[in-house]
Amino acid sequence: MKRGIPHFIGLSSHLIRTLRGNKPLATRTKTPRREREPVAKSQPIHVPKAAEIIAEKLRRRIVLGELKAGDALPAEAEMMLEFSVSRSSLREAFRVLEAESLIEVKRGAGGGARIKLPKDEIAAKSIGTLLQIRGASLKEVLEARLIIEPPLMRALATTRTDDDLKALRDHLAKERDNLENFNVFALATAEFHRILMQRAGNVVLALMTGMLDDIFRRHVTHFIARAREDQLELNKVALANHTLLTDMIESRNAEAAAAVWRQHMQQLKDIVLGELGEASVLDLYGGQLIPQ
Numbered sequence: 001m002k003r004g005i006p007h008f009i010g011l012s013s014h015l016i017r018t019l020r021g022n023k024p025l026a027t028r029t030k031t032p033r034r035e036r037e038p039v040a041k042s043q044p045i046h047v048p049k050a051a052e053i054i055a056e057k058l059r060r061r062i063v064l065g066e067l068k069a070g071d072a073l074p075a076e077a078e079m080m081l082e083f084s085v086s087r088s089s090l091r092e093a094f095r096v097l098e099a100e101s102l103i104e105v106k107r108g109a110g111g112g113a114r115i116k117l118p119k120d121e122i123a124a125k126s127i128g129t130l131l132q133i134r135g136a137s138l139k140e141v142l143e144a145r146l147i148i149e150p151p152l153m154r155a156l157a158t159t160r161t162d163d164d165l166k167a168l169r170d171h172l173a174k175e176r177d178n179l180e181n182f183n184v185f186a187l188a189t190a191e192f193h194r195i196l197m198q199r200a201g202n203v204v205l206a207l208m209t210g211m212l213d214d215i216f217r218r219h220v221t222h223f224i225a226r227a228r229e230d231q232l233e234l235n236k237v238a239l240a241n242h243t244l245l246t247d248m249i250e251s252r253n254a255e256a257a258a259a260v261w262r263q264h265m266q267q268l269k270d271i272v273l274g275e276l277g278e279a280s281v282l283d284l285y286g287g288q289l290i291p292q
Contacts, residue, residue, distance in 0.1 A: 050085045051092035057083075058093070062102055062115060073103070073113040120210050127211040132282040139278060141215050142269040148209055149193070149265055152200035154258040157249045164199045168246045171195055175239050185235050186220045192242055215281060219272060226275055234271065241267075 048056075061067045073079065080090055094113055097103045101118040105111070131141070156164065171192055178184040194213055197206040228234070241264040248257035 049092075050083070050089040051096060054079075054083050054085060054090060054093035055096040058097060059100075059102060062117070067115045069115055069117045071115045073115070075112070120207070121214075123207070124211045124214040128214050128281065128285065131215070132280075132285060136281045137278060138215075138219055138276060138281065138283075139269075139273055141212055141219075141281065142265075142272065145193075145209060145212065145216070146262070146265045146269060148205055149197070150258045150262040152197060152202060152205060153245065153249070153261040154254040155202065156196065156200045157252050157254040157257040159201055160199070160249050160252070165246070165250055167195055167199065168192075168249065172239070172243055172246060175242065179235050179239060180232060182224050182231050182235070183221075185238075186224045187217065189238055189242075190217045190220050196245075218285065219276065219279075222279075223272055223275055228275070237267075238264075 058067070058073075067073075074082075076087060076090060080087060083090065094103065094105055097113075098105055101116060101122050103113045104116040105113045171188070175185060175188045175192065178188060190213065193216065194210065197209045200206060224231070241260065245257060245260045245264070248260055
């Protein structure tokens with residue numbers, strides 16, 4: 001047995017070499033191991049809460065006009081059945097919509113939720129607060145208006161109606177009557193900007209500039225408080241520019257209207273910044289710019 005084992009092994013090796021044609025066994029090449037790619041972390045999936053879903057459904061009904069300002073929402077018990085939710089979820093949805101100024105909730109006997117459409121002033125206050133937090137400057141606000149307003153004057157000159165012209169001419173008469181009443185004239189100029197934006201026909205841009213109205217009025221108030229010696233002359237220039245713009249709008253000269261208003265807005269920016277400097281929006285709300 002012991003002598004046969006080496007012989008058997010030798011035959012086996014000889015047989016293997018014969019079968020392979022006396023070639024040495026191929027050296028196994030090691031396949032390089034692929035580096036494992038990092039597995040991307042999956043983002044958590046946000047599952048809307050019942051209150052969010054209810055708020056979104058009611059919000060959509062308001063936007064589509066199915067629910068109008070002053071409409072009373074059904075009783076809580078009825079809405080709980082409609083949405084198959086608990087009273088706490090329904091009330092949480094009410095709090096969401098109340099924070100968005102879309103409903104008004106009165107507690108106690110005879111109370112309930114009623115539709116209340118948001119006003120521009122609410123959005124303006126929110127924007128004003130956000131701009132203060134972000135550290136926005138008065139220069140940036142004026143530059144934004146310089147970018148937005150002139151193209152809208154081009155559009156207004158193209159689409160204006162007789163009613164638009166009447167509104168502008170009536171307001172110019174108010175400015176003319178208060179040329180030497182600096183506080184009234186200053187606020188009238190801010191109102192002229194608002195009328196122009198509303199009449200231009202672009203709802204989105206009108207709303208955007210409208211949200212800056214509160215800041216616009218504040219910088220006008222701060223400017224007038226400086227009691228400049230040339231304030232009457234500045235008022236006359238502003239009235240002349242407003243009148244020229246209205247003339248261009250009446251004649252439907254779109255390019256001239258845009259050019260006139262761009263020049264006016266640039267003059268306004270230069271004069272205001274020359275007087276108030278690199279003021280921040282926070283300064284306008286805090287009152288630091290008013291001389292003591």
